[in-house]
Amino acid sequence: MFFLGILLTSMAAQPADTAINLEGVDVTASFKVHSDMRTMPASSSSFYLKDIERQQIKTISDFAATTPNLHIPDYGSSTTSSIYIRGMGSRIDNPAVGMYVDGAPYLNKSSFDEPLWDVRRIDVLRGPQGTLYGRNTIGGIISITTLSPFDYTGTRIGVEAGNGNTWRASVSSYSRPTDNFGLSVGVGVGHTGGFFDNQFTGDKCDWRNNGSGRLRLMWRDAAGWNIDNSLNVNLTDEGGYAYAQFDTARRELLPVAYNDECGYRRLHIADGLVAQRNMGRVDFKNVLSLQYLDDDLHLDQDFTTKSLFTLQQTQKEYTVSDELMFRNADKSHAINWLAGMSTFFKHNRMNAPVMFKFDGIHQLILDNANRGLQTVFPNDSLSFSEDEFLIGSRFTTPTIGVGAYGQAEWRLADFVLTAGLRLDYERVAFEYANEAEIHYNFSLTFKDYRPMRTSLDGTESQSFFEAMPKLAVQYTVGEQNIYASVVRGFKSGGYNTQMFSDILQNQMKADLMGALGVYFSTGTEGYSIGEVIDYQPEHNWNFEVGAHLTAADKRLTADLALFGIRCTDQQLTVFPNGNNTGRMMTNAGRTRSLGAEAALNVNIIDAIRLSATYGYTDAVFTDYNNGLADFSGNRLPYVPQHTVSVVADYGQTIDGKFVNSLSAQLRYTGAGRVYWNEQNTVWQDYYSLLGASVGMGGSGWNLQLWAKNIGNQDFSNFYFTSVSRTFLSKGKPRQFGISLNLFL
Amino acid sequence: MKRYFSFLICAAMLSFVACDKSDNNDEKPAPAAASALGKMSVTQTDGTVFTQDCVSVNIAYDADSATITMLKVKFAERMPLELDMTIGGVQYNEDGGSVKLSGNNIVPMAMGGPFPKYTITNFEGESNPAKGTFRFSMMCGENPTSYEGALVK
Numbered sequence: 047m048f049f050l051g052i053l054l055t056s057m058a059a060q061p062a063d064t065a066i067n068l069e070g071v072d073v074t075a076s077f078k079v080h081s082d083m084r085t086m087p088a089s090s091s092s093f094y095l096k097d098i099e100r101q102q103i104k105t106i107s108d109f110a111a112t113t114p115n116l117h118i119p120d121y122g123s124s125t126t127s128s129i130y131i132r133g134m135g136s137r138i139d140n141p142a143v144g145m146y147v148d149g150a151p152y153l154n155k156s157s158f159d160e161p162l163w164d165v166r167r168i169d170v171l172r173g174p175q176g177t178l179y180g181r182n183t184i185g186g187i188i189s190i191t192t193l194s195p196f197d198y199t200g201t202r203i204g205v206e207a208g209n210g211n212t213w214r215a216s217v218s219s220y221s222r223p224t225d226n227f228g229l230s231v232g233v234g235v236g237h238t239g240g241f242f243d244n245q246f247t248g249d250k251c252d253w254r255n256n257g258s259g260r261l262r263l264m265w266r267d268a269a270g271w272n273i274d275n276s277l278n279v280n281l282t283d284e285g286g287y288a289y290a291q292f293d294t295a296r297r298e299l300l301p302v303a304y305n306d307e308c309g310y311r312r313l314h315i316a317d318g319l320v321a322q323r324n325m326g327r328v329d330f331k332n333v334l335s336l337q338y339l340d341d342d343l344h345l346d347q348d349f350t351t352k353s354l355f356t357l358q359q360t361q362k363e364y365t366v367s368d369e370l371m372f373r374n375a376d377k378s379h380a381i382n383w384l385a386g387m388s389t390f391f392k393h394n395r396m397n398a399p400v401m402f403k404f405d406g407i408h409q410l411i412l413d414n415a416n417r418g419l420q421t422v423f424p425n426d427s428l429s430f431s432e433d434e435f436l437i438g439s440r441f442t443t444p445t446i447g448v449g450a451y452g453q454a455e456w457r458l459a460d461f462v463l464t465a466g467l468r469l470d471y472e473r474v475a476f477e478y479a480n481e482a483e484i485h486y487n488f489s490l491t492f493k494d495y496r497p498m499r500t501s502l503d504g505t506e507s508q509s510f511f512e513a514m515p516k517l518a519v520q521y522t523v524g525e526q527n528i529y530a531s532v533v534r535g536f537k538s539g540g541y542n543t544q545m546f547s548d549i550l551q552n553q554m555k556a557d558l559m560g561a562l563g564v565y566f567s568t569g570t571e572g573y574s575i576g577e578v579i580d581y582q583p584e585h586n587w588n589f590e591v592g593a594h595l596t597a598a599d600k601r602l603t604a605d606l607a608l609f610g611i612r613c614t615d616q617q618l619t620v621f622p623n624g625n626n627t628g629r630m631m632t633n634a635g636r637t638r639s640l641g642a643e644a645a646l647n648v649n650i651i652d653a654i655r656l657s658a659t660y661g662y663t664d665a666v667f668t669d670y671n672n673g674l675a676d677f678s679g680n681r682l683p684y685v686p687q688h689t690v691s692v693v694a695d696y697g698q699t700i701d702g703k704f705v706n707s708l709s710a711q712l713r714y715t716g717a718g719r720v721y722w723n724e725q726n727t728v729w730q731d732y733y734s735l736l737g738a739s740v741g742m743g744g745s746g747w748n749l750q751l752w753a754k755n756i757g758n759q760d761f762s763n764f765y766f767t768s769v770s771r772t773f774l775s776k777g778k779p780r781q782f783g784i785s786l787n788l789f790l
Numbered sequence: 791m792k793r794y795f796s797f798l799i800c801a802a803m804l805s806f807v808a809c810d811k812s813d814n815n816d817e818k819p820a821p822a823a824a825s826a827l828g829k830m831s832v833t834q835t836d837g838t839v840f841t842q843d844c845v846s847v848n849i850a851y852d853a854d855s856a857t858i859t860m861l862k863v864k865f866a867e868r869m870p871l872e873l874d875m876t877i878g879g880v881q882y883n884e885d886g887g888s889v890k891l892s893g894n895n896i897v898p899m900a901m902g903g904p905f906p907k908y909t910i911t912n913f914e915g916e917s918n919p920a921k922g923t924f925r926f927s928m929m930c931g932e933n934p935t936s937y938e939g940a941l942v943k
Contacts, residue, residue: 422870422871488901490901490903490905490907491902492902492903561902562901563873563900563901563902564872564873564874564901565862566872
């Protein structure tokens, strides 16, 4: 109602206007980097409003396909975003890629996947960005800049409908009540009925509802102040996951079929206050961010029609971060410098109870125990009085970090030398409390049910001190430049919360057998808590040479890069062997990633633009033995070897009475092969998707017909195992729809 | 009435003194608890003997009886699990420097309750702190079972 009130007031007060500056310099995003990133010694991709609308970029996974070596699988839920760049990625816990929205960092990747509307620009920096951005940017940076009232004034209305019972709508208004003050407010809502049937329930499992609001207040004055406050609120309520069991022997994907409810609800509120001012010879900028994340995930953890066990995971996270930056204002100097300090505090409280249900109690606990016992006592068995019981798990994880950095560019004739260093200190504490209680009997020796309570409580902490240097040399002639760079990045260590139900389950078995005075001579699958509870930081060095080439009066641009990444202690998600149910992060020894990237843009004529990108990544373990097997030489899971895109774009202004512009776009994207596990026994071959859109526009409106995955390509885009079963998530089938935008 | 109360007080004092005397004369301290580490041999139904090394045994005494607890024992090679088994109510008497143990028809405790299938008969044993030895033999169900161990200090 608050948003609606401001929106209506704003709409009533403002006359219709047109776009002012949709691809120009952006205050919030460009302090650390050049507004034209192609002038920097780095690999980057940028998308502007027109690309974003024509390519139907609605979520972060939509632009990944046209960015070389960027892979963001859309696995049907916004619970978390597994982003991979150049072989660097993360499935759980800390992200490998930093996300910024209007200059404010999003520290939790549970908040990465939010609907994109009225986005003015998206920048992707590939390769570690540790020197300027610090922790968890080991793969790169994604920076999203929304439309601001200083770029555009007027009201935008967007409606869209598509198959899968999908519709979206957004209304936003941008106004400048005074020359100094800008205000924008908008709301967006969306729904999809889903594309995949859960055969057990007969319903679609991947339905989704979301709503979001944005309020942006900006102030600019003659004294040099630029103040920008952006408040984003996002709500999502989703169904479950299209996880289908994969028959590894026959290499056949079975239908999606599970019995327990799955879903995800999230409220994310993020406020970023950016204050920037020119103070004569020095520019100053401060970014203060406050965020609140409140989500609730519930899973049929076994994803079968049996009632084995379910997980509910709720978390409440409060984050405050601040970054203070200074740089020299006059860029005509031979030496330009940038320095900054940053700090953050994040407090996460998670409650993650696992409910063991009837089949789970029997299949995962009692059957194992009785199989051993009945070899000696064939007529007797262990049993529980409960048909289901809860393993309670609560975690509190406060994290604090501080960092200081500096970077200087020294221009020497046609050369620019860049040197930088960042020092980060981080401390993470971890408090855990887990408990379960059951009542058991053993028919041979006692008939009554005796209580047994197992608990596991404790606190841990770890600290990291990291140095992230950067060295680059760039040679520029006219609009061409070539560069070489060396950069170090790091990803924080942390704690394996997702292992605790497994740990406690094994502890219960041990306690139960201990209470009975029984010890299996074959040993039990247990954990050493000290070995699985934490994981250490990941480090990498990125060595890169590249070129940014421009020709034919800027009608032709080419960006090329060759890179080599050496990574030590790479964090990888592994699934413990046997009838275990958790997954854990482990430091996988050493890996290396070699690859190449190319992006070509050709404006053949004014109306036709051709874009092509190609990324190649050869990422392998150079030293990884998990104690059970040696994976050295195997390819890193979740990393596509090839990423390809070709986009042909047509846009023509015509002199029509009602219609005055026509557009069309054809997109080819491909990715693969992707290995899903460390053994490299399950994989997705290279697959390609075809997308297209045609549109027309007039005064204050445009209309688009669009389609994605036109060939209805069958492919999988996510993998996991549970209780010795392999599951894959299929990519979305053919999608098509119509979008109408009105500009008032 | 006053005379009656005086009688009760005197009787109570006498009985207290009598009890005290009785305790001093009749009760002797139980032997100290001990632990042993040794080899257990179980004769199988086919006549072969299964032996298990490094079996820990705890011996606890109260005023009337001893309790023998065997930790992580197996009774056959193919038995996939080990058990803690407790034999309570074992009679004992001190003979010079050693403790003689005996018992019959004792239902051992294992797996949280009584274990009649392995009822103990003909239990006979000795703990000799001077020699540092502990041994026993018994019928465990239908299996002749013996143990030879060294007391652990």
